[in-house]
Amino acid sequence: MSDLAASYSLMTTRTLLRAASITKSFAGVHALKGVSFDLVEGEVHALIGENGAGKSTFTRIVTGALSPDSGELRIRGHLVTRNTPEHARSLGVAAIYQQPLLFPHLTVAENIAMFLESSATWRVNWKSRYSQARELLLRLGTNLDPRRLASSLSMAEQQIVEIAKAIGSNATILFMDEPTALLGEREVENLFRLVRQLRGEGVGIVYISHRLEEIQAIADRITVLRDGSTITCREAASVDRRDLIELMVGRSLASIFPKRDVPVRETALKVEGLSNPALGLQNVSFAVKRGEILGFAGLVGSGRTEVARTLFGLSPAASTIELFETPVRITSPAQAIRLGIGYLPEDRRQHGLIQEMAISENISMANLREVSHRGLIERSKEEDQGQSYIRDLHIKASGPSVAARTLSGGNQQKVALARWLAIHPRLMILDEPTQGVDVGSKAEIHELIVQMAERGVAVILISSELPEILGMCDRIAVFRGRTIVGTLTRGEATQAKIMALAFGHPNALCGEALQQ
Numbered sequence: 001m002s003d004l005a006a007s008y009s010l011m012t013t014r015t016l017l018r019a020a021s022i023t024k025s026f027a028g029v030h031a032l033k034g035v036s037f038d039l040v041e042g043e044v045h046a047l048i049g050e051n052g053a054g055k056s057t058f059t060r061i062v063t064g065a066l067s068p069d070s071g072e073l074r075i076r077g078h079l080v081t082r083n084t085p086e087h088a089r090s091l092g093v094a095a096i097y098q099q100p101l102l103f104p105h106l107t108v109a110e111n112i113a114m115f116l117e118s119s120a121t122w123r124v125n126w127k128s129r130y131s132q133a134r135e136l137l138l139r140l141g142t143n144l145d146p147r148r149l150a151s152s153l154s155m156a157e158q159q160i161v162e163i164a165k166a167i168g169s170n171a172t173i174l175f176m177d178e179p180t181a182l183l184g185e186r187e188v189e190n191l192f193r194l195v196r197q198l199r200g201e202g203v204g205i206v207y208i209s210h211r212l213e214e215i216q217a218i219a220d221r222i223t224v225l226r227d228g229s230t231i232t233c234r235e236a237a238s239v240d241r242r243d244l245i246e247l248m249v250g251r252s253l254a255s256i257f258p259k260r261d262v263p264v265r266e267t268a269l270k271v272e273g274l275s276n277p278a279l280g281l282q283n284v285s286f287a288v289k290r291g292e293i294l295g296f297a298g299l300v301g302s303g304r305t306e307v308a309r310t311l312f313g314l315s316p317a318a319s320t321i322e323l324f325e326t327p328v329r330i331t332s333p334a335q336a337i338r339l340g341i342g343y344l345p346e347d348r349r350q351h352g353l354i355q356e357m358a359i360s361e362n363i364s365m366a367n368l369r370e371v372s373h374r375g376l377i378e379r380s381k382e383e384d385q386g387q388s389y390i391r392d393l394h395i396k397a398s399g400p401s402v403a404a405r406t407l408s409g410g411n412q413q414k415v416a417l418a419r420w421l422a423i424h425p426r427l428m429i430l431d432e433p434t435q436g437v438d439v440g441s442k443a444e445i446h447e448l449i450v451q452m453a454e455r456g457v458a459v460i461l462i463s464s465e466l467p468e469i470l471g472m473c474d475r476i477a478v479f480r481g482r483t484i485v486g487t488l489t490r491g492e493a494t495q496a497k498i499m500a501l502a503f504g505h506p507n508a509l510c511g512e513a514l515q516q
């Protein structure tokens, strides 16, 4: 028996979950070829792997959303032969996903109650619903109002409600699939504090993330999946970031942030005193040149995404901006696209891909002219275009005609990016472009961004990952309170300076102040 098999065959009283040789195929795609994994009480066990390695499929099998083709699954000592979401929940399994799944027209308290109360509870005790919700949210270190409608919450706030739901159900086995993807630094710290607290209470946490710094900060053990198989399980303290990357991709990676110096050309976009009362934006001023990558840093809700939405015409501003020396007032996304503006949004479920449509249709959507002849879409042209992006962006898919929903999260992100590359933008706004993307693909997306800059595209890069912002950008505009509070050049920017500006530390107003 191999060391790996031996370690998985040991089942102690502290073992919460044990999966052995799990396999799963989808119409010819071998998603899991033999996954073994175990989780003990009071540990954070990270599950990592490239996009498409099988992490979500494994999660869905343990949470009862999918049945495995073969293999053995034991949850808290029970051999699970026919799993369902209800059964998994009754055994103490809960999961939090990267994309919150709240009912938008219900309040925070109602969303939590819907999840925790049985449908047989007809008499609604509003007072206890609200106090229960408030108590859970306070445990998470937030004073979010339980009476707020879910539709009014930011992505980070929605994620916090998801976590409150899981915690409220007293889960002892908690899957967290990219839980920090939509959170800012402060929320991540809050979450980690809570994860440690839960671990101390004996909860076992399966932590899935592409952010290796996070894995190293929070995990006790790490299991690496590659192409649907378990490659290794290690003590977190015994491996470094480079080891993890090599174990995940099966090769070594030279550089994660490959920013090359690109000559900066004339001004592409000049924004002066931009306000958008509907989004709370006030007096935002900045400029970005062709060939330049301008970073937008700041906490979630600080105004970064709101500026992007305004520039793309999703929520029009009252005033004009100057695009390639021409004053324009952008009132719709269609107009923005005609003017050469591409926008990869942060929330790809809402504004990103159409899940039932083919990869090629999703890619051609914003520039149908390129694949049409005399007003009619030529499917073969569309598929050729899809195939070339599948090749260039290393999208893991069997072909351009498969539905977007069959792709793993990271590969969907690449399809969303391809859509905007296909419009040949002059100004590209990328909101968290590498969110949920594995390290290898991340390096590829960074390379694509640099190539865009080399072709003279002006790029605005919004990211909550400071190493990404510092590694990729020529200048960094820092947001706080829905305006820009300062910009830093590549040379002067440090993580500490950006954080100080973002949090409003009085001694940290370095860099050129934009609000003069």
Ligand SMILES: Nc1ncnc2c1ncn2[C@@H]1O[C@H](COP(=O)(O)OP(=O)(O)OP(=O)(O)O)[C@@H](O)[C@H]1O
Pocket: 026, 027, 029, 030, 031, 049, 050, 051, 052, 053, 054, 055, 056, 057, 058, 396, 405, 406, 407, 408, 409, 410, 411, 436, 438
């Ligand atoms: N419903 C489905 N139909 C067809 N193929 C699927 C389906 N669900 C998953 N797959 C395939 O199974 C493989 C594993 O996908 P999975 O989503 O588990 O990967 P992952 O490790 O979670 O990736 P990511 O990090 O991108 O989220 C991928 O090749 C994916 O395309």
